[in-house]
Amino acid sequence: MNGKYKDTFDEIKVSEELKMNLKEKIRKENETMENNTEEPMANNQRPKRNISTWLLVGVAACLLVISCFESITGFQSRRLASANTTNTTVVDEPEDPDKPDEPIQTASGDVDKIKKFSGEEELLAISKEKLNSASRWSDMILESADMATMDAVPKSATVATAETTQAVGTNSSSDYSRTNVQVEDVDEEDIIKTDGKYIYVLNVSEGEFNVIDVDTQKVVVEKTFDRNNRTTSDRPLGMFLYKGKIVLISDRSEYYFDLYEDYDYRVKNETNEENEEDEKFVIDRGYARNQDRTIVEVYNIENGELKLERAVGMSGYYVSSRMIDGNVYFLTNEPSYSYYTNRTIYLPTWEDEVKAEGVLSKEVNDIYYIENPDSTSYTNIGVINLDKPNEEMKVESIYGFNTNSIYMSTDNLYLWKTNYTGRYRFYYLDGAIKGEEEKVDESIPHDTSTTSFYRISVDGMNIKVEANGSVPGQVLNQFSLDEYNGNLRVATTRYIESRNKMNYSSETNNNLYILDKNLETIGKIEGFEEGEKIYSVRFMGARGFVVTFEAIDPLLTMDLSDPRDPKIVGKLEIPGVSNYMQLYDENHIIGIGEDVGDNGHGGYTRTGLKISYFDISDMSNPIEVNKLIIGDSSTSSEGEYNHKAVLLSKEKGILVIPITSYSWDDSDTRELNGSIVFNVDAQRGVSQKGILKNDGRMFDTSRTIYIGDKYYKIEPNSNIINVYDMNSLELLSTIDY
Amino acid sequence: MQTTKSNIDINYAIDKYSNMVYRLAVSRVGKKDIADDVYQEVFIRLNRNINKIESESHLKNWLIKVTINCSKTELMSKWNNIEELPEDIKFETEEHHEIFEEVQKLDEKYRTVIHLFYYEDMKISEIAEMLDTNESTIKTWLSRARDILRKALGGDENEW
Structure with missing residues (x-):
């Protein structure tokens, strides 16, 4: 117990004035409610119609809480998935759960189902139906839950970045590391980049951008993002480098000071409405109030100054971005209305001075959607070309979708979204809370989730929404998707409702689907490794690798050469689990994950960071060539869940990842904070070379890049770069900027 | 309803x-x-x-x-x-002001854990449940926060 902290905060008290003011506000609000009810109601009771509204606000708030914790912890989507399974509610039901249904069929072969709105009336009618429907609040919950799985880049200061060589097979002649990307030639945004001459670092927690000259070891250019302005707050998210240009992506929150008044007014108005059917829905072509927008700025460095060449903005919360040949593709999700103005339907908007001054909005009849969309959000895709600064930005929008994240090949951009369903689920989410009798719709399948996809073809600035489809189960992350010969391979974990006398939960199994260009399933392996979940996935051409986990880690090898007949051909069962698989060469994979041990309660617990080196040259007999177990239960690496934190060079035979250790008593383990360097030998595997210790915040993340024969270990949140000799790991200098 | x-x-x-x-x-x-x-x-x-x-x-x-x-x-x-x-x-004292300033420099999540632990006397397990994360993560955050504060404000193991 720290007395000083307590004493400090004891001094902080709510003023009586503020408290009285609050009580008065609440009294007035309750009065308004009561006056608008036919029957007198007790304090805090609401007229019927409004209860659902408050439930909506309340439950959405709760789920936002969940999503914000998700973002604090930076957990992957599987954390969310497991949360679903632990939902326990007592129900009086026979012991035997209903038999799981047959797998949900993937979307029918109706290629023409993607359409555009005929006009404003159609959008308004759909919005009205969705926003007034009984399931509206649960819809909202699920959308909020979806938000949690977005990999919107820096959730917190500790989510930083690193650099690495390109994907397997690259023979880069330039001697500096690049961001470790999923697909060769498809660059991914990051907070640290280098071009060999300069190191570019985004300090996300402080909102700073610094460019450091590698030769002089001095900051040559700096920029500060205004995070705490009274009207706006800018948050840097990531960057690209292209032919001497710097692309900075940031998020801007803009504050509307009159919202609160509006909100009170709306509440009052709502309760006075005679008939919901008469509610007037309107379209607003401005930026949606109280929602974020994503800003993309292109800079040149001229005479030591950062010179803005171009800036564009697009409505919505940033999802992710990619760059191919100087075309920057960036995506946002955007609710079509805000809580505060829910009769106002906003259109996707953007700003691009090349086209016009001010805010531009998407024409309603240029927005894609499919029948019966299960969301009221838009996913927006913006593209600019860095070689053509005078060419207009292109924007496409899909209504009824908010993408969890993206996977991009050189030809197609794939969006995916988890849809939550389940025969009993809605009862437990809604009816059970209200104390209603259980009523379930027998036509709803037992899967608690499905994943739907959009395929968007990409050719430079030309993007076209081409296909929509879905598969059972949930996708873990971008590595769960891969395109090969025009087909999409997707690995999912399927959650199937199971219910007995005491609880409601779900059972898992795993699947691999192969979808054609219309996103119709043409091949599949279903139901493997029952009771386990997918922890990592990687594809290499016609081969697939899936790690599932419950207590032991099977690495499954798959032959996907015939897309209509995919097969599991091998299985390696070893203790521990790989949370990320790094392709090394065509015969080897490096697993970064955890070693596990019995926790004494019938489960397992982490016992250390585990690096595995797999030989997959014989697909029917994958081998763990060697493994390293480092530290103790407190030891982990950002590389387990963020591939951009992994530095790998096949040419140099090195692997460097951040490492964090905390042990309450063991001071040796505490030394394991910084970056850990491994030698990689194609035949013998991985061996530990040394630790580059942190200088700034001891437990903070650090990323390592190399330029020439030196490592540059960057602590982006402490503005420190340590320079090491790559062979001896001797500290050469420290750049404290 | x-x-x-x-x-x-x-x-x-x-x-x-x-x-x-x-x-x-x-x-x-x-x-x-x-x-x-x-x-x-x-x-x-x-x-x-x-x-x-x-x-x-x-x-x-x-x-x-x-x-x-x-x-x-x-x-x-x-x-x-x-x-x-x-x-x-x-704040009334310079010391409290300094402590508050240093705490504010911490990451948001560290601040929350520190506050719930030191001020609300919550157990690690309760904080973990509250923040929907596991105990070892909370321990890690807490320890990081304590390390930073110790460095900034001085004091020994018992103090922070």
């Missing part, structure tokens, strides 16, 4: 939990006027959801969660007067 009258009276909740909510908000947002707004918003939301609060402990947990949420979104700062600069929290 049936509604049941809540066992919890809103004014009782305000009287009992005002300082808890306010201090947590301050630890999160650091500025007086933003904390004021977060505080009000939390109880306005409570009033709208009070029928769903089942018990005293549910109430407390609900308030902590929603306070973190409201502070996180910083929604309230949008409703402040544009003319004014954020107002700092004032």
Whole structure:
């Protein structure tokens, strides 16, 4: 117990004035409610119609809480998935759960189902139906839950970045590391980049951008993002480098000071409405109030100054971005209305001075959607070309979708979204809370989730929404998707409702689907490794690798050469689990994950960071060539869940990842904070070379890049770069900027 | 739909939990006027959801969660007067001011864990549940935060 902290905060008290003011506000609000009810109601009771509204606000708030914790912890989507399974509610039901249904069929072969709105009336009618429907609040919950799985880049200061060589097979002649990307030639945004001459670092927690000259070891250019302005707050998210240009992506929150008044007014108005059917829905072509927008700025460095060449903005919360040949593709999700103005339907908007001054909005009849969309959000895709600064930005929008994240090949951009369903689920989410009798719709399948996809073809600035489809189960992350010969391979974990006398939960199994260009399933392996979940996935051409986990880690090898007949051909069962698989060469994979041990309660617990080196040259007999177990239960690496934190060079035979250790008593383990360097030998595997210790915040993340024969270990949140000799790991200098 | 009258009276909740909510908000947002707004918003939301609060402990947990949420979104700062600069929290002693300043330099999540641990006397397991994460993560955050504070403010193991 720290007395000083307590004493400090004891001094902080709510003023009586503020408290009285609050009580008065609440009294007035309750009065308004009561006056608008036919029957007198007790304090805090609401007229019927409004209860659902408050439930909506309340439950959405709760789920936002969940999503914000998700973002604090930076957990992957599987954390969310497991949360679903632990939902326990007592129900009086026979012991035997209903038999799981047959797998949900993937979307029918109706290629023409993607359409555009005929006009404003159609959008308004759909919005009205969705926003007034009984399931509206649960819809909202699920959308909020979806938000949690977005990999919107820096959730917190500790989510930083690193650099690495390109994907397997690259023979880069330039001697500096690049961001470790999923697909060769498809660059991914990051907070640290280098071009060999300069190191570019985004300090996300402080909102700073610094460019450091590698030769002089001095900051040559700096920029500060205004995070705490009274009207706006800018948050840097990531960057690209292209032919001497710097692309900075940031998020801007803009504050509307009159919202609160509006909100009170709306509440009052709502309760006075005679008939919901008469509610007037309107379209607003401005930026949606109280929602974020994503800003993309292109800079040149001229005479030591950062010179803005171009800036564009697009409505919505940033999802992710990619760059191919100087075309920057960036995506946002955007609710079509805000809580505060829910009769106002906003259109996707953007700003691009090349086209016009001010805010531009998407024409309603240029927005894609499919029948019966299960969301009221838009996913927006913006593209600019860095070689053509005078060419207009292109924007496409899909209504009824908010993408969890993206996977991009050189030809197609794939969006995916988890849809939550389940025969009993809605009862437990809604009816059970209200104390209603259980009523379930027998036509709803037992899967608690499905994943739907959009395929968007990409050719430079030309993007076209081409296909929509879905598969059972949930996708873990971008590595769960891969395109090969025009087909999409997707690995999912399927959650199937199971219910007995005491609880409601779900059972898992795993699947691999192969979808054609219309996103119709043409091949599949279903139901493997029952009771386990997918922890990592990687594809290499016609081969697939899936790690599932419950207590032991099977690495499954798959032959996907015939897309209509995919097969599991091998299985390696070893203790521990790989949370990320790094392709090394065509015969080897490096697993970064955890070693596990019995926790004494019938489960397992982490016992250390585990690096595995797999030989997959014989697909029917994958081998763990060697493994390293480092530290103790407190030891982990950002590389387990963020591939951009992994530095790998096949040419140099090195692997460097951040490492964090905390042990309450063991001071040796505490030394394991910084970056850990491994030698990689194609035949013998991985061996530990040394630790580059942190200088700034001891437990903070650090990323390592190399330029020439030196490592540059960057602590982006402490503005420190340590320079090491790559062979001896001797500290050469420290750049404290 | 049936509604049941809540066992919890809103004014009782305000009287009992005002300082808890306010201090947590301050630890999160650091500025007086933003904390004021977060505080009000939390109880306005409570009033709208009070029928769903089942018990005293549910109430407390609900308030902590929603306070973190409201502070996180910083929604309230949008409703402040544009003319004014954020107002700092004032302390009676220089030492308390310094401690507060150093705590504010910590990451948001560290601040939250420190506050719940040191001020609300919550157990690691309770904080883990509250933040929907596991105990080892909370231990890690707590220890990182303590290390940073020790470095910045001095003092030995027992102090932080």
